[in-house]
Amino acid sequence: MRLTLYSDYALRTLMFLALKGDKLSTIQEIAQAYEISSNHLMKLVTDLSRAGLVETVRGRNGGLRLAMEPDEINIGALVRRTEDDGQHVECFDAASDTCRITASCKLRHKLRAALDAYYAVLDEVTLADLVERPQPLRRLLAIGA
Numbered sequence: 525m526r527l528t529l530y531s532d533y534a535l536r537t538l539m540f541l542a543l544k545g546d547k548l549s550t551i552q553e554i555a556q557a558y559e560i561s562s563n564h565l566m567k568l569v570t571d572l573s574r575a576g577l578v579e580t581v582r583g584r585n586g587g588l589r590l591a592m593e594p595d596e597i598n599i600g601a602l603v604r605r606t607e608d609d610g611q612h613v614e615c616f617d618a619a620s621d622t623c624r625i626t627a628s629c630k631l632r633h634k635l636r637a638a639l640d641a642y643y644a645v646l647d648e649v650t651l652a653d654l655v656e657r658p659q660p661l662r663r664l665l666a667i668g669a
Contacts, residue, residue: 531606533560533568535654538577538602542594542655543667548587557665575605594655600647 527535540554551569555562569588572578579591590597626632655661662668 527603528607529564530568531603533558533564534572534602534606535599537565537568537572538590538594538597538651539654539661540665540667541578541588541590542651543658543662543665544589546589548581548585548589550587553587557667571606577602590651594652595650597651598647599649599651599654600643600645603646604643 536558537554540557541549551562551565555565569578569580573580573588573591576591577597578588580586580588623629
């Protein structure tokens with residue numbers, strides 16, 4: 525299973541905000557820390573805000589921070605939200621399935637089982653788990669304590 529860049533950036537953004545705690549961060553600050561485009565983060569942060577994961581503060585000294593505690597943010601739920609549609613192969617969606625062997629194919633059942641196992645592991649992880657040892661991460665991202 526491969527995450528889209530969108531999911532990857534969502535995870536990194538939330539990790540950065542968790543490491544900052546209650547302090548406000550900017551999109552530019554996050555983009556610089558990870559050496560990625562701030563344009564990529566703009567829509568992402570809007571979506572994370574709409575989902576209730578990120579709080580945005582407007583104004584001269586504005587920025588963003590987590591809208592809930594890191595232990596309340598489930599990674600499996602986040603990845604399900606940020607991945608396109610979870611339809612990794614066309615036979616997962618009967619409405620768009622044009623594969624001629626779907627009726628007899630056993631591969632799709634194995635792929636579905638693998639995908640379910642993948643999400644089952646991610647469902648056991650929270651954002652707090654990803655930042656439980658904050659100091660090395662803070663050093664790598666140049667985040668002051």
